[in-house]
Amino acid sequence: MKLEELQAFLRQEFPQVAEEFRVEEAGEELALRLIVAERHLRPGGTVSGPAMFGLADVAFYLALLQRIGPVALAVTTNCSIDFLRKPAAGCDLIARARMLKLGRVLAVGDVLIWSEGMDQPVAHASLTYSIPPR
Amino acid sequence: MKLEELQAFLRQEFPQVAEEFRVEEAGEELALRLIVAERHLRPGGTVSGPAMFGLADVAFYLALLQRIGPVALAVTTNCSIDFLRKPAAGCDLIARARMLKLGRVLAVGDVLIWSEGMDQPVAHASLTYSIPPR
Amino acid sequence: MKLEELQAFLRQEFPQVAEEFRVEEAGEELALRLIVAERHLRPGGTVSGPAMFGLADVAFYLALLQRIGPVALAVTTNCSIDFLRKPAAGCDLIARARMLKLGRVLAVGDVLIWSEGMDQPVAHASLTYSIPPR
Amino acid sequence: MKLEELQAFLRQEFPQVAEEFRVEEAGEELALRLIVAERHLRPGGTVSGPAMFGLADVAFYLALLQRIGPVALAVTTNCSIDFLRKPAAGCDLIARARMLKLGRVLAVGDVLIWSEGMDQPVAHASLTYSIPPR
Numbered sequence: 001m002k003l004e005e006l007q008a009f010l011r012q013e014f015p016q017v018a019e020e021f022r023v024e025e026a027g028e029e030l031a032l033r034l035i036v037a038e039r040h041l042r043p044g045g046t047v048s049g050p051a052m053f054g055l056a057d058v059a060f061y062l063a064l065l066q067r068i069g070p071v072a073l074a075v076t077t078n079c080s081i082d083f084l085r086k087p088a089a090g091c092d093l094i095a096r097a098r099m100l101k102l103g104r105v106l107a108v109g110d111v112l113i114w115s116e117g118m119d120q121p122v123a124h125a126s127l128t129y130s131i132p133p134r
Numbered sequence: 135m136k137l138e139e140l141q142a143f144l145r146q147e148f149p150q151v152a153e154e155f156r157v158e159e160a161g162e163e164l165a166l167r168l169i170v171a172e173r174h175l176r177p178g179g180t181v182s183g184p185a186m187f188g189l190a191d192v193a194f195y196l197a198l199l200q201r202i203g204p205v206a207l208a209v210t211t212n213c214s215i216d217f218l219r220k221p222a223a224g225c226d227l228i229a230r231a232r233m234l235k236l237g238r239v240l241a242v243g244d245v246l247i248w249s250e251g252m253d254q255p256v257a258h259a260s261l262t263y264s265i266p267p268r
Numbered sequence: 269m270k271l272e273e274l275q276a277f278l279r280q281e282f283p284q285v286a287e288e289f290r291v292e293e294a295g296e297e298l299a300l301r302l303i304v305a306e307r308h309l310r311p312g313g314t315v316s317g318p319a320m321f322g323l324a325d326v327a328f329y330l331a332l333l334q335r336i337g338p339v340a341l342a343v344t345t346n347c348s349i350d351f352l353r354k355p356a357a358g359c360d361l362i363a364r365a366r367m368l369k370l371g372r373v374l375a376v377g378d379v380l381i382w383s384e385g386m387d388q389p390v391a392h393a394s395l396t397y398s399i400p401p402r
Numbered sequence: 403m404k405l406e407e408l409q410a411f412l413r414q415e416f417p418q419v420a421e422e423f424r425v426e427e428a429g430e431e432l433a434l435r436l437i438v439a440e441r442h443l444r445p446g447g448t449v450s451g452p453a454m455f456g457l458a459d460v461a462f463y464l465a466l467l468q469r470i471g472p473v474a475l476a477v478t479t480n481c482s483i484d485f486l487r488k489p490a491a492g493c494d495l496i497a498r499a500r501m502l503k504l505g506r507v508l509a510v511g512d513v514l515i516w517s518e519g520m521d522q523p524v525a526h527a528s529l530t531y532s533i534p535p536r
Contacts, residue, residue: 016175049188054183057183075217076217077374078396079214080212080348082211082502083210084502085503100484101487126512212530214348214394216396235350235388240532246368254369260394262530264507284444309418310416316456317459318452318459321452322455343485344485345484346484347455348483
């Protein structure tokens with residue numbers, strides 16, 4: 001799937017969250033923006049852990065769909081996430097997803113997340129998705 | 135901290151999310167209920183991954199505060215979560231948090247999550263929190 | 269498979285390591301002893317990380333075989349391990365493995381490890397195994 | 403520390419394992435070779451999980467010492483490792499370690515491992531080390 005198709009797929013299948021995310025690149029790596037809003041924040045104005053987890057999860061999901069097509073039923077089986085630094089207040093987050101293995105039943109990869117414009121990542125997640133039989 | 139103090143702490147420090155959670159036990163293990171609402175759901179009526187991640191994170195945070203007192207600045211450094219089964223539709227989730235190590239700078243434990251009334255867990259998370267110097 | 273069958277399976281399929289391990293229980297949980305020897309130690313007499321990883325991995329593998337029979341080709345796909353405390357010098361380690369999900373293609377569980385005779389665990393691991401199609 | 407100092411540190415502090423490992427690069431990333439021998443193998447000639455875990459652990463440890471100097475007491479607190487493919491038989495393994503965060507008390511990074519000469523990685527590990535107070 002190409003960038004526009006991925007964005008359209010999100011809008012159609014996940015209307016609750018589609019407006020939060022914008023696919024920015026869909027090449028060897030997939031880049032996804034979280035448009036940060038009030039509901040993503042914790043006291044102090046920093047993005048919450050669950051919002052970063054959700055960003056990593058959607059970024060890797062789209063990196064998988066990019067390769068296998070619109071399989072809505074692929075599901076996360078494991079995510080290990082390290083929180084490295086506090087995200088900058090008032091900034092969107094940018095995630096970059098990398099595919100490490102695309103097997104018949106499992107896909108494995110990782111995602112780095114940055115506050116927009118910063119050098120150093122705020123979180124790193126490793127994810128495994130289970131791919132349904134076709 | 136006791137059960138009522140933990141619930142009051144949530145209300146005061148995290149008003150955005152406090153009404154979603156109810157502390158049900160605060161003994162050797164801590165039990166926390168996620169009162170499932172529309173915003174926690176994915177298509178098909180199942181609770182989303184980020185909502186389960188958030189539940190595990192808050193449950194272990196409260197298990198930590200129970201032991202060290204109201205330290206708002208303790209932060210998650212790592213969470214590894216396995217999604218085991220689809221949560222039952224229309225059910226609250228119950229998390230049970232266990233402390234495995236409470237050190238000077240790190241606390242480590244795990245959390246099991248069930249759909250209320252079910253035998254088999256829907257998710258299992260291992261978490262590490264960093265405790266600020268006092 | 270019963271306790272004696274598991275021990276015999278280890279001897280036959282993994283002769284390089286079978287004499288290091290002794291199955292101590294094979295009930296709802298599986299208990300496995302690592303008979304600590306010189307080659308498991310780091311400077312200071314403490315058991316090395318890779319030896320604890322290996323113990324967790326074999327313990328969960330046996331807990332899986334106990335349920336599905338002697339399937340030599342099941343393989344570890346993920347292990348997240350927390351090292352909690354330094355193991356006591358001159359003690360065997362005891363691992364207890366718990367099955368959280370036994371699916372058609374994936375098995376997920378966790379393992380706690382203690383120095384023999386101690387109250388507090390030295391390590392906790394969550395593992396996923398991939399089960400080959402039959 | 404420079405490449406030769408890291409190799410000398412290994413020889414002095416970890417004589418049991420130093421001859422297994424060769425530091426190949428110590429720049430922005432650190433590359434470490436595991437010289438595969440009989441004791442690293444499982445039936446079928448493939449490198450065992452604990453040997454890959456050990457390689458990831460030592461590679462990240464050296465990437466940390468490279469930055470903070472010869473602190474023998476830094477210890478692994480967490481490792482999450484994904485096993486992606488079977489290593490090629492009769493090949494050394496090459497690990498490349500990347501530092502994602504070097505804090506005052508914690509260092510976090512990841513390690514990719516390849517069979518020498520292959521394109522696709524055999525394992526990916528995320529590690530956290532605790533740095534002792536100085």
